[in-house]
Amino acid sequence: MATVKAAARHPLAGQKMRGADMVIQVVVDEGVDTIFGYSGGAILPTYDGIFKYNERNAAQKLNLIVPANEQGAGFMAAGYSRVTGKVGVALVTSGPGATNCVTPVRDAMADSIPLIVICGQVPRAAVGTDAFQEAPVFSIMSACAKHVFLIQNEQELEATVRTAFHIARSGRPGPVVIDLPKDVQNWEGVFTGEGHLSMPGYEQRLKQLRDSRMTKEKAAAFFEFVKNAQRPLVYAGGGVINANASAELREFVKTFQIPAVTTLMGIGSLDTTDDLCLHMLGMHGTAYANYAVEDCDLLIAVGARFDDRVAGVPRQFAANAKILHLDIDAAEIGKVKPVDWHHVGDAAVSLRDLLTHGKGVKTDFKAWTSQLMKLKAAHKMNYNRNGEIIQPQQVMEMINEITKGEAIYTTGVGQHQMFAAQFIDFKQPRMWLTSGSMGTMGYGLPAAIGAQVGCPDKIVIDVDGDGSIRMNLGEMETCTTYNLPVKILLLNNLGDGMVVQWQTLFFESRFSGTDKSLHKKDFVKSAEADGFEFARRVEKESDLRKTLEEFIAAKGPAFLEVMTDKNAFVYPMVGPGMSYKDMITGPYIEAREAKANGGDEKLETTAAF
Amino acid sequence: MQPENKHTISVLVSNHFGVLAKVSGMFSARGFNINSLCVGETENPEVSRMTVVVRGDHSVLAQLIQQLNKLVDVIEIQDLTQESFVERELVMIKVNAGQEQRGAVIEVASIFRAKIVDVGQHCMTIEVTGAEGKIRACIDMMRAFGIAELVRSGEIAISRAAK
Numbered sequence: 001m002a003t004v005k006a007a008a009r010h011p012l013a014g015q016k017m018r019g020a021d022m023v024i025q026v027v028v029d030e031g032v033d034t035i036f037g038y039s040g041g042a043i044l045p046t047y048d049g050i051f052k053y054n055e056r057n058a059a060q061k062l063n064l065i066v067p068a069n070e071q072g073a074g075f076m077a078a079g080y081s082r083v084t085g086k087v088g089v090a091l092v093t094s095g096p097g098a099t100n101c102v103t104p105v106r107d108a109m110a111d112s113i114p115l116i117v118i119c120g121q122v123p124r125a126a127v128g129t130d131a132f133q134e135a136p137v138f139s140i141m142s143a144c145a146k147h148v149f150l151i152q153n154e155q156e157l158e159a160t161v162r163t164a165f166h167i168a169r170s171g172r173p174g175p176v177v178i179d180l181p182k183d184v185q186n187w188e189g190v191f192t193g194e195g196h197l198s199m200p201g202y203e204q205r206l207k208q209l210r211d212s213r214m215t216k217e218k219a220a221a222f223f224e225f226v227k228n229a230q231r232p233l234v235y236a237g238g239g240v241i242n243a244n245a246s247a248e249l250r251e252f253v254k255t256f257q258i259p260a261v262t263t264l265m266g267i268g269s270l271d272t273t274d275d276l277c278l279h280m281l282g283m284h285g286t287a288y289a290n291y292a293v294e295d296c297d298l299l300i301a302v303g304a305r306f307d308d309r310v311a312g313v314p315r316q317f318a319a320n321a322k323i324l325h326l327d328i329d330a331a332e333i334g335k336v337k338p339v340d341w342h343h344v345g346d347a348a349v350s351l352r353d354l355l356t357h358g359k360g361v362k363t364d365f366k367a368w369t370s371q372l373m374k375l376k377a378a379h380k381m382n383y384n385r386n387g388e389i390i391q392p393q394q395v396m397e398m399i400n401e402i403t404k405g406e407a408i409y410t411t412g413v414g415q416h417q418m419f420a421a422q423f424i425d426f427k428q429p430r431m432w433l434t435s436g437s438m439g440t441m442g443y444g445l446p447a448a449i450g451a452q453v454g455c456p457d458k459i460v461i462d463v464d465g466d467g468s469i470r471m472n473l474g475e476m477e478t479c480t481t482y483n484l485p486v487k488i489l490l491l492n493n494l495g496d497g498m499v500v501q502w503q504t505l506f507f508e509s510r511f512s513g514t515d516k517s518l519h520k521k522d523f524v525k526s527a528e529a530d531g532f533e534f535a536r537r538v539e540k541e542s543d544l545r546k547t548l549e550e551f552i553a554a555k556g557p558a559f560l561e562v563m564t565d566k567n568a569f570v571y572p573m574v575g576p577g578m579s580y581k582d583m584i585t586g587p588y589i590e591a592r593e594a595k596a597n598g599g600d601e602k603l604e605t606t607a608a609f
Numbered sequence: 610m611q612p613e614n615k616h617t618i619s620v621l622v623s624n625h626f627g628v629l630a631k632v633s634g635m636f637s638a639r640g641f642n643i644n645s646l647c648v649g650e651t652e653n654p655e656v657s658r659m660t661v662v663v664r665g666d667h668s669v670l671a672q673l674i675q676q677l678n679k680l681v682d683v684i685e686i687q688d689l690t691q692e693s694f695v696e697r698e699l700v701m702i703k704v705n706a707g708q709e710q711r712g713a714v715i716e717v718a719s720i721f722r723a724k725i726v727d728v729g730q731h732c733m734t735i736e737v738t739g740a741e742g743k744i745r746a747c748i749d750m751m752r753a754f755g756i757a758e759l760v761r762s763g764e765i766a767i768s769r770a771a772k
Contacts, residue, residue, distance in 0.1 A: 138627055143634045147681045152626055167681060199623070201684035331675035334668075 010193020019157050020049035020185040023118065024062065026161040028053070029193075032089050034063035034080060034453050036073040040093025041133055043120030045185035047091070065453060065482060068474025070097045072446040074104025075472070078113050079450030082433045083408060083458075085244060087168050088113070088450065093120045095133030098179075099140065103440055106144035108175040110437030111265060112242055114168040115175035117145075118161075123183040124152065137179045146174030154187045156197065163197040170206055172329045173242055209328065212345050219357030221341055225322055227361070229298035231368045232258045233321070235281065238265025238436065239303015239328060245348035246270070246429040249302060252351050253277075256363045259372050261289040263304050265436040268426035273405055278372065282310040284418040287379035287572045287589050290580045292372055293318050301325045303347045306336035307437065308576075316579035326350050375592075381422055382588040389565040390541050392416060392491045396423035398545055399461070399489065402552050407431070407459040410447040412468020413439045415497035418570040420463045431458075442471025445488065449475060452484045459552065461487040466516060466523070467496040473526070479557040480531035487551060488559045490523055493566040501569045527559035534558035613664050615644070615741075617696060617766045620659040620677060621684040624650055628682045632659065635680060641665070641673050645698075645763035656684065660765045689766050696766040699738045701726065702748065705755035706733045714754055721747040732757055 012025060023046055027035065039047040054061040067073045070092045077088030092101055098119035108115040122131040138150045147167050149160050157180075164176040214222075226232060240249050246269045253260050253276050260270055261281040270277040278289040293299070299321040304310070311317035314337045325333055325342040333342045343350055383393035396419045405425035410433040411417040417434055426432050433451055435443040448462035469490055479486045496514040503511050527535035534554040538547050544562070551560040571586025585591040622628045629648055636643050644662040651658050663673060670688070677683050689696075706714045707730070714733050718725060723737035737747045741764070748759070 139630055139634075142627065142631045143638050148627070148631075150626060172679075199681055201621075201623070202681045204684075205678065329679070331672065331679060335672060335675075 010191070012191050013193035015191050016188055017191050018045065018049065018185065019154060019187045019189065020045035021052065022158045022189075022191055023161055023180070023185070024049040024053045025191065026158060026165075027089055027116075028062060030162070030165040031086055032062075034065060035089050035091050036065045036067065036076040036080070036450065037089075037091030038066055038070050038073055038093065038097060040097050040120065042094035042122055042182045043091060043097070043118075043180070043185075045182065046118070046120070046180070049185075063453065065449065065478070067446060067449075067478055069472065070100035071103050071442070072449075072472050072475045072478065074101045074115070074117060075107070075440075075443055075446035076450035076453070077115055077117075078104055078108050079410060079433055079447030080454040081108075081113050081115060081450075082447070083430050083451045084454040085430065086114075086454075087165055088115050090115070090117045092117065093133065094122055094137070094182075095135045097133075098137045099135050101177075102140060102144065103438075105141060105175045105177060107435055107438040107440050107443065109144055109146060111238060111435065112173050113175065114173035116164050116168055116178065117141075117175060118178045118180055120185070121150070121179045121181045124181045125183070127181065137177065141177040141179070145177045148177045148179065150179040151181060151184050154184045154189060157184055157187075157189075158192060159195040159197050162195065163199070166196060167199075167202070171209060172239075209345060212343075214343055214345070214350055214353035214357065216357055218343060219354055222324060222343075222354060223358055223361050225298055225324055225341060226256065226258075226363060229322070230365070231296045232256075232298035232300060232365060233292050233296035233318075234258050234260035235263070235293070235299050235301045235304050236260055236266040236269045237263040237302065237304025240266055240269040240347050241303075241429045243303060243328065243347035244429075245303070245346075245351055248348050248351035248355065252355060255355060256358070256361070257365050257369060258300070258363070259292065259365075259369055261285070261292060263307075263310060263436070264421055264434060266304065267421060267432045268429040271405070271427045272425045273427065275373065276369065278376065280421055283312065283574045283576075284422065284570050284572065285574075286381055286422065287583065287585050287591070288372065288375040290572065290574065290583055291375050291379065291592060294320075294580050295371075296321045298322050298324070301327070301339075302351070303327060305332045311336055312574060312577055313579045316581070319579075379585070379590050379592065383568065384565070384588055387565050387568070390538070390544060390562055391568050392419045392493070392562075392564040393423055393568065394541075395489070395491060395544065395548070395562050395564065396420055396463070399548055399552070400424045402549060403459060403461070407461055408433065408448075408451050408455060410434065410444045410451060410460070410462045412444040412464045412471070413441045414465045414468060414499075415493070415501065415568075415570050416463055416465040416468070416491045418498075419491070422570075441465075441468040444468060445472050445475045445486075446478075448486045448488070449478055449482075449484055452486050453482075459487065460485075461489055461552075463489050463491065465497065466490060466492040466494065466519075469523075470521075476527060476532070476559070477530040483556060485554075485556050485558070487554070488527075488557075489551070490559070490561040491564045492523065492561050493564045493568070494519070495566055497566065498570070500566065504569075505575070523561045524559070532557050532559045534560075537561040537563065539563045613666055614690070616663050616665070616670050617689045617694065617764065618661045618663065618674070618677075619687040619689050619766060619768070620661060621651070621686075622648075622657050622659060622680075623682045623684060624655050624657045625682055628657065629659075631680055631682060632677070635676055636673075639672075639676055641669070645761075647763040647765050649765075660763070662764050687768065689768055693769040694766050695769060696740050696764050697738055698741065698744055698764045699736065699762040700744055700748070701734055701736050701760050702751050702756055703732050703734045703758040704751050705731065705757050707731050710754055714751075717747075717750050721750075723747060
């Protein structure tokens with residue numbers, strides 16, 4: 001690698017420039033075309049660097065999207081990263097600018113999204129003096145980022161920024177924060193155009209990861225499990241998408257005819273319209289996906305981590321199955337549940353190796369797949385089709401008929417997120433953007449903006465809730481400022497629906513702090529005030545389909561509020577701390593056993609809850 | 610339930626600003642209880658060695674090592690408990706001892722090969738070095754005189770030479 005670099009000397013190598021300009025140059029060199037961020041005192045020189053860069057490079061400008069709040073910048077960068085697979089970059093000022101990014105940084109860590117957050121910092125001499133707009137960014141971010149750099153030595157600036165990109169995208173991806181004192185930005189030095197910081201341990205572990213290819217023997221052991229199984233099931237997570245291993249996973253599933261379930265983060269790793277894809281498992285997974293987990297005798301986990309929304313009671317999760325686990329993070333192997341076989345490595349490489357070593361392996365799971373097809377038909381997703389008020393699931397079903405698995409969707413967090421996950425199809429990966437692990441309300445709108453910037457030609461729809469959208473409502477204006485044709489579909493049930501659902505089930509309907517029926521906001525007026533030319537509200541079912549079609553077809557940013565039934569709960573539901581056999585399918589989805597049905601029954605509260 | 614054993618882990622880390630914060634931050638974020646953590650530069654000024662003493666069952670320890678392994682600054686981890694190693698801790702104890710008790714304190718200290726490092730009208734400070742058991746025994750003996758102040762370095766450890 002070093003020889004390749006030496007051969008191609010950076011055209012700007014040897015030039016004198018400010019630290020700020022070096023930062024921008026390295027960001028561009030790393031393939032970034034857009035920065036999301038908000039200026040301020042301690043980051044002024046670097047913002048000036050963007051301005052000057054764009055003066056010099058008028059033909060290929062660095063795009064700058066300014067949010068209403070730095071949290072928005074972080075989620076925009078995350079949305080951009082998720083759809084493009086590139087590293088997203090947020091550039092914010094010190095103190096409040098940086099602390100407003102704590103949530104997106106932790107969110108990106110929890111969902112393994114490669115992100116760089118560059119925070120201005122007070123000059124080195126002022127660090128630790130409680131200076132204006134100073135915050136202990138290094139300590140705060142250390143606890144929630146993959147890595148944090150505080151630039152103390154200006155000579156290391158260039159290499160640090162380059163290294164930050166390398167860390168963000170390598171191994172299990174994650175966010176890297178650079179705490180960048182103002183005097184380092186103003187410092188002038190010689191740009192070298194090359195070099196990384198030395199990280200002997202990290203590099204050694206990456207090398208181990210690259211070298212740990214699946215051996216013939218290990219693959220043989222894997223296929224021994226497959227051959228001995230009658231009811232194998234793939235359990236695919238977000239790691240498949242991060243590793244760009246979707247094509248390999250599809251080929252694996254197709255070759256060996258093994259059906260698959262996906263996690264919330266893994267949606268899109270398989271074509272959800274494919275027969276072998278049983279869609280999402282877990283707390284609000286489809287009934288047939290969860291039944292498949294109950295019935296399987298071999299579970300092949302790929303880039304998934306048995307989290308508590310999937311394996312609430314680890315011992316009882318897929319209790320009758322041998323467990324095989326492929327993951328890039330050794331710490332995930334056996335963390336929740338002991339496994340019978342595992343391999344630590346990149347998902348795409350490992351699946352490709354399995355396909356190679358598995359050539360000639362004959363499998364016949366027809367009995368199992370046809371049993372699953374029956375489950376899929378008998379326990380299909382359903383909802384109240386005779387409601388007087390519009391049902392949120394109906395809106396999802398209808399919009400899905402319009403976008404046909406081809407649109408990018410983002411969400412907030414709560415019932416609307418689960419309805420979207422359950423009812424919307426995705427033919428490709430990197431089209432479903434949701435805050436899976438952290439569950440950050442307010443993720444949807446800024447993520448949609450970042451996604452639209454990353455994929456200007458795709459339809460990007462933010463399915464949001466009235467609680468979630470309020471969290472980053474300021475970003476409505478960002479859509480119109482940059483004329484980004486984001487489609488915001490607000491499902492308004494006048495409350496925090498998911499919490500209302502839990503309060504109904506576990507707190508005897510005491511709706512503490514979750515009823516928003518007295519809130520006065522007129523969202524349509526709000527959208528109009530932010531410059532949305534398409535801003536409508538639907539209250540009658542008869543208007544729904546036509547309005548949805550016009551909404552999707554609208555040029556430019558569009559806002560649609562649909563008033564939905566607050567009594568529409570998310571089912572199926574595996575209650576907290578419960579196992580799949582206690583799954584409640586609700587009043588409209590057929591349950592396999594008669595006991596677990598009925599709409600208004602109360603779930604038992606467990607210790608885990 | 611597996612027994613909660615004492616584990617001594619030796620971690621080589623890059624000698625950078627903030628590494629201790631990152632390591633201790635990971636421990637607190639993931640709820641690992643650390644008995645002691647010592648850190649200092651090694652023969653290579655770019656590398657520091659941390660000695661971490663932790664109590665927990667096998668799965669806690671395995672998870673702790675895996676999570677340490679994910680920190681960018683961590684170079685190498687050794688679970689010393691898996692091999693033969695030497696452990697030492699240094700403790701200074703300020704004992705209430707006037708003229709009449711001095712002889713007795715010196716006598717006890719000499720049994721533990723402890724040194725007298727300071728003496729005043731009403732107290733003496735002794736320095737004792739050793740493994741956990743010896744330290745505990747020495748402190749227990751000194752309690753009889755009355756301990757005014759006590760400070761411990763935390764445990765450091767190094768593997769024994771291969772035979």
